[in-house]
Amino acid sequence: MAKHSAHEGSVGIVAPQRFCAPGEFALQCGESLDGFELVFETYGQLNAARSNAVLICHALSGNHHAAGYHAEDDAKPGWWDACIGPGKAVDTNRFFVVSPNNLGGCHGSTGPATVNPATGAVFGPAFPTVTVKDWVRSQALLADHLGIERFAVVVGGSLGGMQAMQWAIDLPERIGAAVLIAAAAKLSAQNIAFNEIARQAITSDPQYRDGHYRSANANPDMGLGLARMIGHVTYLSDFGMGQKFGRELKSGDLSAARDVEFQVESYLRHQGKSFSQRFDANTYLLMTRALDFFDPAGEWDGDLVAALEQARCDFLVLSFSTDWRFSAARSKEIVDALIAAGRNVVSAVIESAHGHDSFLLPLPRYTSVFKAFMDRLAAGAEADAEAGSGDAP
Numbered sequence: 046m047a048k049h050s051a052h053e054g055s056v057g058i059v060a061p062q063r064f065c066a067p068g069e070f071a072l073q074c075g076e077s078l079d080g081f082e083l084v085f086e087t088y089g090q091l092n093a094a095r096s097n098a099v100l101i102c103h104a105l106s107g108n109h110h111a112a113g114y115h116a117e118d119d120a121k122p123g124w125w126d127a128c129i130g131p132g133k134a135v136d137t138n139r140f141f142v143v144s145p146n147n148l149g150g151c152h153g154s155t156g157p158a159t160v161n162p163a164t165g166a167v168f169g170p171a172f173p174t175v176t177v178k179d180w181v182r183s184q185a186l187l188a189d190h191l192g193i194e195r196f197a198v199v200v201g202g203s204l205g206g207m208q209a210m211q212w213a214i215d216l217p218e219r220i221g222a223a224v225l226i227a228a229a230a231k232l233s234a235q236n237i238a239f240n241e242i243a244r245q246a247i248t249s250d251p252q253y254r255d256g257h258y259r260s261a262n263a264n265p266d267m268g269l270g271l272a273r274m275i276g277h278v279t280y281l282s283d284f285g286m287g288q289k290f291g292r293e294l295k296s297g298d299l300s301a302a303r304d305v306e307f308q309v310e311s312y313l314r315h316q317g318k319s320f321s322q323r324f325d326a327n328t329y330l331l332m333t334r335a336l337d338f339f340d341p342a343g344e345w346d347g348d349l350v351a352a353l354e355q356a357r358c359d360f361l362v363l364s365f366s367t368d369w370r371f372s373a374a375r376s377k378e379i380v381d382a383l384i385a386a387g388r389n390v391v392s393a394v395i396e397s398a399h400g401h402d403s404f405l406l407p408l409p410r411y412t413s414v415f416k417a418f419m420d421r422l423a424a425g426a427e428a429d430a431e432a433g434s435g436d437a438p
Contacts, residue, residue: 055122056088056130056137059113061153064145064187076173079163083187084153085109085145088129089137091193094433097426098193099135100184101125101144102201102208105276105332106324108152111144112137125202127407134415135200139423143191148183149175149331157327158259170256170327177204177211177339184208185216195219197426198419202226202404203371204332207339210379213356214341222359222422224415227368227404229375230349230382231340236370239279240333243272247326256327269326270317277316282367282400349382356383360390361418363411365403391418 061084070078086109091098101111103124112129114122123144129135135142146154149172157172188196199209199220206228213223232240247253250268254261278286290309345351360383364376373394383390395411397403403411 054130054132055126056113058117059086059088059110059115059123061086061109061115063153064190066183066186066190070183072173072179073176074174078155078173081148081155081183082153082159083145083148083155083183084150085143085187086111086113086123087144087191088112088142089140091141091191092426092430094426094430095193096195096197096429096433097140097423098188098191098196099140099142100188100196100199100212101129101135101142102180102184102199102205102212103144103147104201104203104205105329105336106273106320107205108150109144109146109154110152112142125405127405128412128415134412134419136416136419136423139427140197140419143187143193145184145187147175147180147332149328149335151325151328156325157256157331158325167259168327169259172327172331174334174338175331176335177207178215180208180335181211181215184212185219188219195221197422198222198224200224200226201228203228203401204336204339207336211339211341213358213360214352215355217355217357220358221425222361222418223356224361224363224418225376225379226363226415227365227371227376227401228362228379229371230342230379232337233375237337239275239370240337243275244330244333246271246275247329253326258326264321265326266318266321269321269324269329270314272329273320273324274313274317277313279370280401282369282398284367285398285400288398349378350385353379353382353386353388356386356388358388360388361415362390362392363395363404363414364393365395365397365400365411367397367399368401368403370401 064083067080107124110123111125112123131138146152149156151158157168161168199212201209206225209223209225212220247265247268250265252263253265258264293308341352342349362376362380364373380392393414397408
C-alpha cells in the first residue's frame with residue numbers, strides 16, 4: 046500500500062468496508078436485530094496461515110478509522126495512527142489489522158442513527174441495548190466473514206480494553222493474546238455517576254425530543270456538547286491541564302473582572318461543539334450504558350478470578366500514572382486476578398502527565414513496552430506461517 050504523500054510512516058490511503066450479517070442476531074437484553082451491518086477498515090496483509098490477524102476495539106467515542114487517511118488532503122489520520130502502521134507498535138508490515146465500528150455506533154454500523162428496515166424510519170431511541178458481550182459476538186461474525194479463525198491478539202484501550210477482556214473470557218479458543226490499556230474490570234460508582242451526568246445533560250436538552258430529534262430535523266447540540274465537556278475533563282489530568290492551559294486568558298480583563306474567558310473554557314467549548322456535530326446523541330447514551338453494565342465477573346458470582354480462569358491467552362495490561370478515570374489501581378485488580386487465575390500477564394504503569402487520554406499518544410515508554418509485546422506475537426505468527434508453508438506439498 047502506498048504511503049500517504051505528506052505523512053511518512055502511515056498505512057496510507059484506506060477505504061472503509063462493510064460487512065452485512067444476515068439473519069436474526071439475539072442480543073443479551075432479550076431483543077434481537079434482523080441482521081446488522083458493521084463498517085470496518087483493514088491495514089496490512091493476512092498471511093497464508095491466517096495467523097497474524099489483530100482486532101482493534103475502539104473506545105466510547107472511537108470508530109473504525111483507526112489509522113491512515115481517507116483522502117490525500119485529510120488533515121488528520123485515524124484516531125490511533127500513533128500506534129498502528131509500518132514499524133509501529135501494531136506493525137502493519139507484520140500484522141493484518143481489523144478495526145470495526147461497533148454495533149450501535151454512529152459511523153456507519155447499524156445503530157440508533159441508521160434506518161430500521163422493519164419501519165423505514167431511523168431507529169433512534171428504539172434501538173435495543175447492546176453490551177460488550179454483544180460486541181464480541183458481532184466481531185466474531187466479522188472474523189468469520191474474513192476467514193479468521195483466531196486472532197493473534199485483540200487490542201483495546203478504555204472501553205476497547207474491556208472488549209479485549211470479554212473476548213478472552215467468552216471465546217478463549219479464538220484469541221492468542223489480549224492487550225488491555227487503561228481499562229477496568231468494571232466501572233466504579235464515580236465513573237457511573239459521571240456517565241449519568243453526561244446522559245442527563247443530553248436528555249434534558251429540549252432538542253433531544255425524547256430521542257426523536259432526527260425525525261424532527263433537530264439535534265441536542267447543547268446537551269451533547271456538555272456531555273463531551275464533562276467526559277473530556279475526566280480524561281485529562283489536573284497536572285496536564287495546568288501545563289497546557291494554566292490560568293491563561295483567551296480574552297477579557299481579569300483585574301476588572303470583565304468579559305473574562307480562560308483558555309481552558311474556550312478549549313472545552315470547542316471540543317463540545319465539534320463533538321456535537323460528529324457524534325450521535327442516542328449512540329452516546331448507548332455506549333455509556335454499555336460501559337456501566339460491563340462486569341464479566343457478574344456471571345461468576347462476582348469472582349473475577351473465576352471469570353479470567355476461562356481465558357487461555359497471554360495478557361498485556363498497561364495503565365497510566367495520572368489516569369484517575371481508569372486508574373492504575375483498577376488495572377492492578379485485573380493483573381492480580383490474572384495471576385491468581387494462573388494466566389501469563391505482563392503489566393506496566395506508564396508515567397504520563399496526560400491522564401486517561403495517554404493511551405492515544407505516542408509516549409516513548411508506552412509505545413516501547415507495547416511494541417515489544419506485539420513484536421513477540423508477530424514472531425510467533427510468522428513462525429506459524431513458516432511451519433504451515435513447510436507442510437505444503
